[in-house]
Amino acid sequence: MNHPDSAPDAPRSPTFRHDQQQIGTDGLWLFVFIDMVIFTLIFFVFMTERLDEYSLFKSSQSHLNEIFGLCNTLVLLTSSWLVVEAVHAARRGAPKIIATRLALALVCGLMFVASKIIEYRAKILLGFSPATNPFFSFYYFITFVHFLHVVAGMVFLNSYRQRSIRCLDSPAYTTGLENVGVFWHYVDVLWLFIFPLLYLV
Amino acid sequence: MPFAIWLILIACTLASFDIFERRLLGPLSTLVIVTIAAVKARLVLRHFMEAAQAPGNWRFLYETWIFVAAAIIVIGHYVALMRVT
Numbered sequence A: 001m002n003h004p005d006s007a008p009d010a011p012r013s014p015t016f017r018h019d020q021q022q023i024g025t026d027g028l029w030l031f032v033f034i035d036m037v038i039f040t041l042i043f044f045v046f047m048t049e050r051l052d053e054y055s056l057f058k059s060s061q062s063h064l065n066e067i068f069g070l071c072n073t074l075v076l077l078t079s080s081w082l083v084v085e086a087v088h089a090a091r092r093g094a095p096k097i098i099a100t101r102l103a104l105a106l107v108c109g110l111m112f113v114a115s116k117i118i119e120y121r122a123k124i125l126l127g128f129s130p131a132t133n134p135f136f137s138f139y140y141f142i143t144f145v146h147f148l149h150v151v152a153g154m155v156f157l158n159s160y161r162q163r164s165i166r167c168l169d170s171p172a173y174t175t176g177l178e179n180v181g182v183f184w185h186y187v188d189v190l191w192l193f194i195f196p197l198l199y200l201v
Numbered sequence B: 001m002p003f004a005i006w007l008i009l010i011a012c013t014l015a016s017f018d019i020f021e022r023r024l025l026g027p028l029s030t031l032v033i034v035t036i037a038a039v040k041a042r043l044v045l046r047h048f049m050e051a052a053q054a055p056g057n058w059r060f061l062y063e064t065w066i067f068v069a070a071a072i073i074v075i076g077h078y079v080a081l082m083r084v085t
Helices: A026-052 A054-061 A066-091 A095-125 A134-162 A164-168 A171-200 B002-021 B026-048 B058-084
Strands: none
Touching: A026 A054, A026 A134, A026 A171, A026 B058, A054 A134, A054 B058, A066 A095, A066 A134, A066 A164, A066 A171, A066 B002, A066 B026, A095 A134, A095 A164, A134 A164, A134 A171, A164 A171, A171 B002, A171 B026, A171 B058, B002 B026, B026 B058
């Protein structure tokens, strides 16, 4: 049972969690909510500053390439779906499926990271730095804080990918993976708002 | 059906991007694009986070957050437009 290859994908044991239990832990939902409130304030300050310097914000925004934003959105939505599949696999005790889904979700995360690095590099080569004007200060600040969330999420995804066999004997593994899932979906939801805020509106 | 939800999310993303690229709705486009973003966020919350089974009242607070975040962007945008014109 300790070797991944010897573990069949559909065994059941009494230690399994029931599907009707609550998702994740209270603390994680609270943590994410605090993060949400902080981002609400950032959105509010951005929109308030934009009121006073509307033309500057609009002209600066036109230098962003919304294709990057679109690709980021598609990649994050896809990774979120893969993580849902992994969480469902954990509930039915299928470590191989968890490992492959989380690996694919990590590939999506890496694509996001690569896309961000290319985008930042292109902006800096064009001469737009965080010190250029208020719009670019917000652009770099908001996207970079979000980027750090993605990197943190990837660290957790990878740790659960490596321990996927634990889903067979530890209910805590499944709860933990649900927590990681809630956080990862939140990072996705955050981007769903950041994309129109910075690129489209 | 996570896969069906994923398909809807991708379709919504492409639709709102098309509205933006072709300037289909003029000044209304911001309202539509942000509303689509909020609908997508709610789909992720309900079907991916499975917030119905979240402990305590988190589902209610998260749904409220989605509404507030969308409202800040929409109201802020139209107030700015009114000031400019």
